[in-house]
Amino acid sequence: MQEIERELITQAGRGDEGAFREIYQRASGYVYTLAYRVVSTKPDAEEVTQDVFLKIHRSLGSFKFESSFKTWLYRIAVNTALNHAKKRSRVTTREVEEVFEDPATVTQSDAGKSIEAGETELQLKSLLDQLNPDQRACIVLREIEGLDYRGIASSLGININTVRSRLKRARETLMALGQAQRSIEKKGFVGQKEVASHGM
Amino acid sequence: MECKKVQDKLLTEYADKELGPEENAKVERHLTACPDCREFFGALRQSAVIPFKEAGEMRPESTVWKKIQEKIEEERARSRNGFWKLADTLTPFLRMPQPVFRAAFVTALVLVVVVLAKWPISYVDSVYGYLSEQMTFLSGLEAGNTDLLNGDLKEDDIVFEEIG
Numbered sequence: 001m002q003e004i005e006r007e008l009i010t011q012a013g014r015g016d017e018g019a020f021r022e023i024y025q026r027a028s029g030y031v032y033t034l035a036y037r038v039v040s041t042k043p044d045a046e047e048v049t050q051d052v053f054l055k056i057h058r059s060l061g062s063f064k065f066e067s068s069f070k071t072w073l074y075r076i077a078v079n080t081a082l083n084h085a086k087k088r089s090r091v092t093t094r095e096v097e098e099v100f101e102d103p104a105t106v107t108q109s110d111a112g113k114s115i116e117a118g119e120t121e122l123q124l125k126s127l128l129d130q131l132n133p134d135q136r137a138c139i140v141l142r143e144i145e146g147l148d149y150r151g152i153a154s155s156l157g158i159n160i161n162t163v164r165s166r167l168k169r170a171r172e173t174l175m176a177l178g179q180a181q182r183s184i185e186k187k188g189f190v191g192q193k194e195v196a197s198h199g200m
Numbered sequence: 201m202e203c204k205k206v207q208d209k210l211l212t213e214y215a216d217k218e219l220g221p222e223e224n225a226k227v228e229r230h231l232t233a234c235p236d237c238r239e240f241f242g243a244l245r246q247s248a249v250i251p252f253k254e255a256g257e258m259r260p261e262s263t264v265w266k267k268i269q270e271k272i273e274e275e276r277a278r279s280r281n282g283f284w285k286l287a288d289t290l291t292p293f294l295r296m297p298q299p300v301f302r303a304a305f306v307t308a309l310v311l312v313v314v315v316l317a318k319w320p321i322s323y324v325d326s327v328y329g330y331l332s333e334q335m336t337f338l339s340g341l342e343a344g345n346t347d348l349l350n351g352d353l354k355e356d357d358i359v360f361e362e363i364g
Binding site for chain 2: 127167171
């Protein structure tokens with residue numbers, strides 16, 4: 001996401017609906033994607049996006065430009081998404097069919113993206129689904145948003161050691177998953193070879 | 201450097217470029233010499249780093265903006281209505297987590313104790329005087345001393361005695 005001009009933010013803070021809509025158009029993709037990575041389903045990501053922009057609308061008037069708008073926005077977005085994910089994981093277990101429904105919808109709505117992009121999304125989703133919401137938020141901020149440990153710590157209101165340990169546990173989980181997948185593929189390959197040699 | 205320590209760094213600070221130059225050089229020297237740690241780092245990159253590099257940006261459905269607009273209108277209407285204004289002011293207090301409620305209760309309790317301790321002495325004296333008077337009266341009644349009853353009560357007693 002490109003940084004949004006100060007003038008536009010000030011205008012929106014004064015109640016200019018057109019300026020607020022412009023901010024939404026420029027930042028909603030960023031907020032929605034971040035939310036989707038953390039909450040993992042389309043309806044939840046939409047709900048988070050809605051909440052984030054309502055929070056922004058309420059507090060734009062008092063935004064002091066002490067941090068960049070982008071930093072302020074992702075702080076609100078990641079914390080709203082994280083709270084939503086935690087609340088959701090307490091209330092209900094995730095619906096299995098959404099794993100298959102979501103990325104397809106995402107690619108269909110974006111005409112510029114190919115089937116491979118959908119596959120990438122599916123792969124990303126299946127990886128992130130292995131992590132708990134706290135680990136997911138750390139991985140997203142680090143790997144996708146490119147924040148350093150200090151940035152992640154200040155965004156989530158945790159200390160650097162916690163960031164480090166969450167990233168470590170998340171990567172250990174992802175590595176174990178990768179290893180399991182590789183061994184399944186290897187077995188499949190050996191099995192195919194055996195079938196082929198018997199056939200001869 | 202032990203492999204376990206190196207792998208710990210590979211999973212975190214080395215992968216995230218958070219190591220100082222000296223420590224970074226140490227890890228790299230170990231990686232050059234140790235095939236197991238090289239393999240470990242390769243697997244880490246393949247499973248937990250590279251897949252995220254291709255992440256793209258998605259767009260929300262247009263209904264999201266419509267819902268936001270509706271909510272903004274709703275909030276505006278609420279802010280014009282006095283009842284909802286009061287309800288909106290009080291709602292955050294009701295949503296406070298339990299520890300906050302506990303802290304508020306303890307603070308209120310301390311405040312009551314402080315207020316009572318600072319109460320004017322004359323008032324405390326009159327309360328004490330009233331209580332000790334009542335105690336004397338009740339213990340007198342128990343001992344059968346009807347002289348302590350006021351005039352009205354004495355007359356009632358006589359009437360009851362006559363009826364009885």
